[in-house]
Amino acid sequence: MSGAGFVLAVNFLIAQCFCMFFLAVSARSRNRVAARWFAGTYAVASLATIFEFLVAYVPPAKLWAILAFAAMLGGMLMLRVGIGHLYGLRTNRWGLAGIFVAFVALDYAIYDLPRGTLAHALPYQTPFAVALGMSAFAAWRARPASFVDRALIVLLALTSVHFLAKAFAAVLAGAGNTAEDYLASQFALVSQSMGAVLIVAVGLMLLCVLVLEIVAEEKGNAEVDPLSGLLNRRGFDNHIDALLAGAGPHGLILCDIDHFKSVNDTHGHQGGDSAIRAFGEALRVAAPPGALAARIGGEEFALFLPNTGREATLLFAQTLRATRAVAPIPGLPPAVRITASFGVAEVTRGEPLRFAMRRADDALYAAKNAGRDCVREAEPPAVVLEVVKRAT
Incomplete structure (x- = not known):
């Protein structure tokens, strides 16, 4: 297994752990629906790692490559739904579904373009940047007051920009001539390593937002008399x-x-x-x-x-x-x-x-x-x- 393949496997395990963490938090959180959407985000996006392995070892490569793209994009759009529930924002799910279909069709259309060129790399990475940018914008539109919420906005925005930067990095470092060559390329190791950092950073920040909300609610409950509804x-x-x-x-x-x-x-x-x-x-x-x-x-x-x-x-x-x-x-x-x-x-x-x-x-x-x-x-x-x- 290549270094990129090892990091890919680690990313899958990390995503599964965060999926379980969010499911556990949902049992106590007032924002349990948001927590479950976040769990779904990691569960669906982690399927991309499985499809990436299949690209390299099991034909047809085109099918697995498009499924890997779709899984990652679907997970990111699910994150936008979860952000909406977290901050009480309306979410146009039909609009998100339309964006998903359009971007998957775009990936299908550019599949045969030369790898390692901006003509392929930029339209491939842009949908991920857009999906995360939508989550960052939604969180910003909610005008959160706490430091953790603002830090989440910054992290989502940076992660969005990171995907655009990856398009240029793919050209400079080389992402292989075909989809099957991706795991063996130097770019794959850098890309998956950065992905691991961002998976952990975003997941921890989302967990921090939910856990702080639980702590605040428990503190409030400890100060309230349940019979009269007043402070104790x-x-x-x-x-x-x-x-x-x-x-x-x-x-x-x-x-x-x-x-x-x-x-x-x-x-x-x-x-x-x-x-x-x-x-x-x-x-x-x-x-x-x-x-x-x-x-x-x-x-x-x-x-x-x-x-x-x-x-x-x-x-x-x-x-x-x-x-x-x-x-x-x-x-x-x-x-x-x-x-x-x-x-x-x-x-x-x-x-x-x-x-x-x-x-x-x-x-x-x-x-x-x-x-x-x-x-x-x-x-x-x-x-x-x-x-x-x-x-x-």
């Missing part, structure tokens, strides 16, 4: 520091569903879950853009309103209290109404979050002691700080 305590703590750094003042509201234990005792845990779900939905809908809404305990919720003063925060809490007091709860009898108590604190810039939470919590307990279904305002920060100093 971890998510609340992870996101609030950036908001506290703002000029302020900020508004903090702690709220607690009234008589929640009796709801569970009377209507079962499903009834309690319905109450939490409805209250979480109410907070999510009412929260203005940029606010943090979270379920921080069993029936306790928190709402952080950045750059919102005392009066606006109090008004927001009063409105939310009045709305929940008259709103029915899906899953509970129509006559059942669930109320909540609210503690409101204004957070000044530089105040530690734990002090603000303590003030709001004290106001929440004051609301409960006042008969529930009401709003109470917290003591100013200076009062709480003085109490803490005396206690220490």
Whole structure:
């Protein structure tokens, strides 16, 4: 086996590995359809290596050469479909099918042209450059924001240009007089070696995009309470520091569903879950853009309103209290109404979050002691700080 033949076999094994990797990732990825198209890209394109071997050893060479071209081109066009799914772009599959047929017909037409000339090499390599250029353009049109996505665009564009460069390299290095001579040529070794590098580079970049998406989704799931749909305590703590750094003042509201234990005792845990779900939905809908809404305990919720003063925060809490007091709860009898108590604190810039939470919590307990279904305002920060100093 020649050096080019060995690299060709390695490329086949690499492509099969990436095919399995993408299938494995598709089981967890939100973009599982894109991952499966990428798996198909490598599976179909790898057939070209088999056909290349058959060109050299099994007649008729023309049949295997055209099939090798078609397999490689088909895999690259499948990549374009996968890119469309990855970035939510519309893909004209009939248009891609037409391009595929036209380029395969072109390959058939130039087959008997002299090898090692631009008349053959340029129209042979151009379809691959066009197919990858379409993927690069589609990814660019999606305007991705992350570094990895932009790196993928650059890599696809470079790979596209690489195929045009191969046309001139075939003329300079010599690709053999016939298709059967290709594997024994110096150009074949260079071409297949560069192909191996690009196969790995593109595959790793695509896997990186998908894996980072899975990691981000898992991180998001770890910060979200599945019952209420709001942030959990971890998510609340992870996101609030950036908001506290703002000029302020900020508004903090702690709220607690009234008589929640009796709801569970009377209507079962499903009834309690319905109450939490409805209250979480109410907070999510009412929260203005940029606010943090979270379920921080069993029936306790928190709402952080950045750059919102005392009066606006109090008004927001009063409105939310009045709305929940008259709103029915899906899953509970129509006559059942669930109320909540609210503690409101204004957070000044530089105040530690734990002090603000303590003030709001004290106001929440004051609301409960006042008969529930009401709003109470917290003591100013200076009062709480003085109490803490005396206690220490």
